[in-house]
Amino acid sequence: MELLQICGLAVVAVALNAVLRERHPEYAFVLSLLTGVLILGSVLSWAAPLFQRIHSLLESAGAGPAHVQILFKALGLCLVTQIACDACRDLGESGVAARVETAGKLAVLLISLPLFEEILQIAGGLIGQGGLG
Numbered sequence: 133m134e135l136l137q138i139c140g141l142a143v144v145a146v147a148l149n150a151v152l153r154e155r156h157p158e159y160a161f162v163l164s165l166l167t168g169v170l171i172l173g174s175v176l177s178w179a180a181p182l183f184q185r186i187h188s189l190l191e192s193a194g195a196g197p198a199h200v201q202i203l204f205k206a207l208g209l210c211l212v213t214q215i216a217c218d219a220c221r222d223l224g225e226s227g228v229a230a231r232v233e234t235a236g237k238l239a240v241l242l243i244s245l246p247l248f249e250e251i252l253q254i255a256g257g258l259i260g261q262g263g264l265g
Contacts, residue, residue, distance in 0.1 A: 138171050164222070172215075200246055206240045213239075 137229065145167035152160035190200045213236025220229035 138174055141167060141170065199247065202243055205243050207241050209236055209243065212236075 145163055149160045149164055152163060152213040186203075187200055190203070195203075213232060216232050217236075220226070221234060
């Protein structure tokens with residue numbers, strides 16, 4: 133599905149949701165959920181070649197498999213967190229969405245910790261302290 137089709141689908145779904153929400157909120161919820169799944173499925177089909185290209189670029193730049201794995205895990209965590217936050221906000225739970233965002237940020241920091249340690253060791257070695265460990 134091309135971007136213009138996705139945008140058209142989103143606009144039509146939002147317009148239908150506005151009409152359905154007043155009389156049949158349960159149908160509006162199902163329509164919103166189905167629209168989200170269709171759009172996400174389309175976007176994920178675009179993502180496979182993109183991820184392969186990023187992976188090959190990182191390998192050609194000398195990034196090790198551990199670095200690539202951390203990058204993709206962090207990207208996945210960001211996407212899942214964003215989807216959860218958007219769903220919470222759509223349901224009027226902005227407080228819950230804020231806590232999910234905080235949890236997502238902490239999860240990305242935790243998964244990136246080995247990279248931070250490596251950078252600090254390199255910096256320490258360059259300064260002449262022999263690293264951190």
